Amino acid sequence: MLVLFWCSFDTDKLPSMSLFVPFASTTKSMKPDFDQALASLSPVTFMITDSFLPWTLDSANKLSIPRFAFNGMTTFSLSLARPSHDLLRTELSDDEMFTLPDFPWIKLTRNDFDSPFRERKPKAMATSKSSGLIVNSFYELESVYVDYFNCKFSPKAWCVGPFCAVTAPLQQRLEKPSYIKWLDEMLEQGKQVLYMAFGTQAELSPEQLKEIKIGLEKSQVNFLWVVKKSIDEVDDGFKNRVKNRGLMVTEWVDQREILSHGSVEGFLSHCGRNSVVESICAKVPILAWPMMADQHLNARMVVEEIKIGLRVETCDGSVRGFVKWEGLEKSAKELMEGEKGKEARKKVKKIGEAAINAVKEGGSSWQTLNELIHELTERESV
Template structure:
């Protein structure tokens, strides 16, 4: 098991222990689920699915799996931590998913109109046949607000974006955890250069595939990128080491597309900003998010080859050019703008997500009703 896998296993065990302690103390046990409702629907159902077969996902001959409330999930898009049922991390996750279903309620960072099928399957108990499903509260999208600082304090990339036309720049960022192999970075660079499109690229690199999840020091971009790339693209591209203010970038008028690892936080930030996505999942539940974005919500397209060793320059060039310069991008953008409006409605003061959170507080107060009134009020204030 990798070092990251060991860390995740320990975190999952601690989660189970905390909920057990809450039960022993008579304290309501609520779960905040930071991923998609569709992922929750799969995870809640997985212990049930586990009892129907003795075969690991990695050994299944079928090409896709059917779970309640979600589109068919290709076996390859199931997180690698769930691929082998004989591993410790798989067993720990089954235990965790069972424990989630025993909570007093589950708060999900999503909104009902985004994932109607999955939310309905959860609330109707379809994901948990024969057992009582805890209440599900969709309280999202919970995203960081724009910085709002004065011009002189803005990140340099925002000033750079100011000089480009509306919707003309594609933003590439793969989150704050993963570092891409240098060989892959070079192929992305070739594809971007060939596409002739404007781009803003946040880059984290490594030359060791075993260290993709470890923080990397800032790299010399001239070493990481192809010879002369920065000079040849200096008038239409910007590359940044390690970090950029993603929410501010996505909400900038110049941004017209997003190449993303499909982490749920990044996905919600793109939805709130109304920016369509080229999906490049790397690990965890990102493959499931990719299916959700492309097959269910229809606000993204897949970067082919992302499930293989490398995505080729030809694919990067084709997808970037399609999203930024083709006639076919129109439908995708219209879908995303419609979803953006639903997100705005969900986040409104009297919107569905605010009402769901109020419902959670009411239910929590009822759970605490037998405790000291002052303690209950203090807890809820």
């Protein structure tokens, strides 16, 4: 019998991402209670813990339990990040382009990487000493990089997703949220909507918010924009001027429900891993605006590798540059109405079908999960 122990955490309630490192560090104070809880569940065949909880490896080793790390990064990102260590330790400028010998078609910069990969002296990671890496992806999406990673590095990456394609179907509610009613109205009018969300962690400056508002107003695209309450600026007339084609929402929203709505034909996204996967499963092309962490590499994959989206234009060409209203206006119109947007829409429909098929019986992720279970069962019997 297989018994799984899963442990993870999120940062939704952090008031600022500047607190992430001290927050992650303090999780180690849970270790005594964690060890006690783990021991009480014995026997446990294996455990999956967040890669940001490296101290759980020691807990697993004490009880001889295989520890699998769950890392939100794709094998595409990991396959680029690890070979880049030596180059990132040199005196490259932040926007100086470089390539890797094994992937000469991909151009990267230091600005595509965040800690720990960006550090000139990266720290050892507990993930490399774990029994495996669980990845929320599917083989067809990044087959070249899955094969490369599993050939070059350890431990093995197991692509058993996309998770959102195997979760319970969206439930019908007695009362629809106001934003879904608004999308229904747009659909009845035959209007296409650009969904906009930057995740729970991104922090936009007042200057950047101002440029976004101007760009949206001038673009004339229809949009649903989810914003944080903390950055919901005093109404300067913007809401009134776009009231017939734009909606700003400060409440929690069901992103999967929005992306699957018939009116939504584009997603302006920070390219967080879950957002990218959910957009693929909903077959919605992406307008990439990465902010932090692995989002810049995710944007590279979305725009340059699998070509299911476009990138927002920055004023200086840097991947971390400021976005002026002109760049947003041009990019949004191209995704929603232009030829590049049409091509991205065709691509994402094809890849979206592959994502759904991957988790069906006989699909690539279904088979990978079976292989993982078989390997663990054999190890347990020995």
